[in-house]
Amino acid sequence: MAGSVRLDGADVFGWSRTDFGAHIGYLPQDTELFAGTVRDNIARFMPDVSDAEVIAAAQNAGVHDMIVRLPNGYDTALGGQGGVTLSVGQRQRVGLARAMLRDPAFIVLDEPNANLDAQGEQALLLALRKMKAAGTTAVVISHKPSILADADSLVVLRDGKIDIFGPKAEVMARLAANNAGQPQPQASPAPANQSPVAADTAAKAIAATNPGAVPPAQSSGGAR
Secondary structure, three states, X not given: OOOOXXXXXXXXXXXXXXXXXXXXXXXXXXXXOOOEEHHHHHOOOOOOOOHHHHHHHHHHOOOHHHHHXXXXXXXXXXXXXXXXXXXXXXHHHHHHHHHHOOOOOEEEEEOOOOXXXXXXXXXXHHHHHHHHHOOOEEEEEEOOHHHHOOOXXXXXXXXXXXXXXXXXXXHHHHHHHHHHOOOOOOOEEOOOOOOOOOOOOOEEEEEEEOXXXXXXXXXXXXXX
């Protein structure tokens, strides 16, 4: 595979990993926390992160109240001998706070509501609205349309290829028309060098929450 990953036109591989990490937040589908305290994990084990920054990240992620109910609050030890074991959903919520630490400009959330209960999903929706209000570009990868409420743009992938890209309303209407077998409103088609895919193939939506969202770069492996 060839291609590049660019942010605002700059190839991210030209940045030092330290500089790059300061501007990016990432929540993987399978969230892993490390042996240490809840505070350590949200702070990414960086010694220069203040308590106020950790609490702000947790509040923005909607997980502060859950954390203060733990046996020792932010100082609750995780993993290791005698550490507290969090549920999968709790780990995902703490992981969201870690991704939001210091308000990064670009955040990628991979299936962020895969393991959340109703309360956790509501907190996630509020966190996404805060990101949008702050001008953060959030890319949300999800099979669940409930999390896409505040998205500006959608990309639908089928078998690893772009099938549809456009404003959220147009893409959702097109998907509904596909399901109903009705004429389809126009949204940006898949690139000409990609073959059409069957409508019943499993699809994954990638939502961009940012007023200036643009489609992914067409070079293999690229993203913008």
